Amino acid sequence: MVLLSSLLLVSLALSHYSPEKDSFTGLCVYSSGSISVLYNGTVTVALKKSLEVGKVYTVKGRLRKTNRGLWMDASTVVSANATFPLESLEGVYWYYSNGPVLLTPSKVRLAYPINAFKGSLVRLKGLTYGSKFYPLRVEELGYLKEPKNGMPYPLEGVVLYGGNPATVWNGSEEFRVYLPHGLSLRPGLRIRVLGIVRLYSRITLYVDSGGDVNVLGPAEGKPLNLTQIGDIATGECLVIKSTTRYLRLDCTSLRLYGFHARTGDTVRFKALRRKSSLLCLNCSVVKPRKKLPNGICSFNEGSFARISGKVTWVRVYRNGFGVANVTNGTCSVLLKLPLRLGVSLAENESVTAYGFFTTYRGKPAFEVQSGEDICSGKHC
Numbered sequence: 001m002v003l004l005s006s007l008l009l010v011s012l013a014l015s016h017y018s019p020e021k022d023s024f025t026g027l028c029v030y031s032s033g034s035i036s037v038l039y040n041g042t043v044t045v046a047l048k049k050s051l052e053v054g055k056v057y058t059v060k061g062r063l064r065k066t067n068r069g070l071w072m073d074a075s076t077v078v079s080a081n082a083t084f085p086l087e088s089l090e091g092v093y094w095y096y097s098n099g100p101v102l103l104t105p106s107k108v109r110l111a112y113p114i115n116a117f118k119g120s121l122v123r124l125k126g127l128t129y130g131s132k133f134y135p136l137r138v139e140e141l142g143y144l145k146e147p148k149n150g151m152p153y154p155l156e157g158v159v160l161y162g163g164n165p166a167t168v169w170n171g172s173e174e175f176r177v178y179l180p181h182g183l184s185l186r187p188g189l190r191i192r193v194l195g196i197v198r199l200y201s202r203i204t205l206y207v208d209s210g211g212d213v214n215v216l217g218p219a220e221g222k223p224l225n226l227t228q229i230g231d232i233a234t235g236e237c238l239v240i241k242s243t244t245r246y247l248r249l250d251c252t253s254l255r256l257y258g259f260h261a262r263t264g265d266t267v268r269f270k271a272l273r274r275k276s277s278l279l280c281l282n283c284s285v286v287k288p289r290k291k292l293p294n295g296i297c298s299f300n301e302g303s304f305a306r307i308s309g310k311v312t313w314v315r316v317y318r319n320g321f322g323v324a325n326v327t328n329g330t331c332s333v334l335l336k337l338p339l340r341l342g343v344s345l346a347e348n349e350s351v352t353a354y355g356f357f358t359t360y361r362g363k364p365a366f367e368v369q370s371g372e373d374i375c376s377g378k379h380c
Contacts, residue, residue: 022060022072023058024038024045024058024072025083026040026056026084027040027055027126027129027134028051028052028057031052034048034050035048035049036050038057039127039129040084040127044070046068046070046071047061047071049077051077053111054135054136055079056079057077057078057080059076060074087125088123089108089123089124090124090141091108091121092104092105092144093119093121094118094196102122102124102133103150103151103152105150109131110135111133116140117140119143119152119154121140121144123139124138124139147197149197149198150196151197152194152197153195153196153197154193155168155170155193156191156216157169157175158190158230159187159189160187160229160275162184164184164185166184166185171230174202179193179213180207180209183210183213185213187272187281188218188219188281189217190218190219190220193212193213195207195212196208218232219231219272221233221234224237224251224252229274230273231273232281234271236267236268236269236286237249237266237269238250238264239261239262239266240356242260242263245257246277247259254276254278255276256280257280258283259280259283261285262288262354262372262373263289263370263372264292265285265289266285266287266289267284268283268284268286269283270282271283294306294307294308296308297329297331299357302356302357305357307326308328308350308351308353310326310348310349311324311325311335311346311348311349312347314345316344320338320339321336321337321339322337322338322344322345323336323365326353326366333364334360335351335374336358336360341368341370341371341374343374349377353373353375354374355368
């Protein structure tokens with residue numbers, strides 16, 4: 001009788017103990033060694049399992065309180081879907097050297113990288129635990145259409161001014177682009193860069209990684225008369241003014257920088273079209289000025305020409321200004337010799353000059369822009 005009573009008591013005790021009576025579903029927010037932590041937005045449970053951070057699990061076993069919080073003596077652990085409410089955040093995905101963030105534009109630290117392109121606008125669903133957000137669902141929404149202060153922006157355009165910083169034209173406005181140390185860009189390249197926008201007097205873009213700089217190739221080439229800012233202009237034109245800094249051409253009002261030629265030379269060029277100038281990318285002299293025909297008999301006021309002949313007389317005034325009469329056959333013209341040219345001529349001297357037809361005291365005349373545009377005697 002005593003034995004039967006003892007067996008009955010044991011049977012009753014076993015019927016009230018079930019190791020599977022507790023179940024918990026949560027997001028793994030910590031895992032180190034053999035200890036992991038699950039969180040469902042309100043409750044945190046620790047267990048002795050090595051789980052993957054960022055995944056949802058359902059665990060079953062005996063749940064108990066400890067002086068450090070809830071502990072699960074888990075008997076089974078399986079992957080699961082989130083059955084708890086999720087928070088929603090929207091911003092731009094970015095990452096720094098210390099980890100990924102969501103710019104809203106304030107910085108929300110993410111617990112781990114997400115499956116999205118850097119700089120893209122995303123909508124995230126997940127949980128905030130501690131100082132980080134743990135994303136579970138990611139929806140990409142594309143890139144920002146316009147630059148916003150403090151936010152990433154993908155800039156595509158043509159480099160107008162190279163170096164670091166560089167100036168990039170996107171078809172409507174200029175951006176000043178600061179690149180990582182050691183990087184620079186050449187004018188005329190079409191590029192795509194991703195960086196953080198700062199709105200100063202000029203839109204500025206700060207690029208923090210060489211991987212965010214992509215060269216797409218050269219800008220589009222077009223005949224000079226069809227170009228817009230950021231295009232590569234092609235053409236063949238006569239140099240009508242030459243300085244140490246730029247050339248003036250007879251085919252455009254735009255100055256050509258980055259190449260030297262003499263007044264009267266014909267140059268063939270591939271040049272980057274800027275707002276008010278051209279930058280030579282590949283230029284050459286295809287017809288030197290000495291091959292121009294002698295235009296002394298073809299007076300046309302305001303037109304550019306080469307004249308060649310003999311000096312029949314010279315007159316110099318008290319202020320230093322001089323005039324030389326240059327003759328070739330039956331044609332003659334007055335060559336103006338201002339003091340600034342530093343040129344003096346003598347009778348019977350052969351002379352060649354490159355410049356423009358004008359008048360002097362009602363008579364056909366010719367003027368040059370510098371002393372280098374006049375040669376005489378054996379120097380011609």
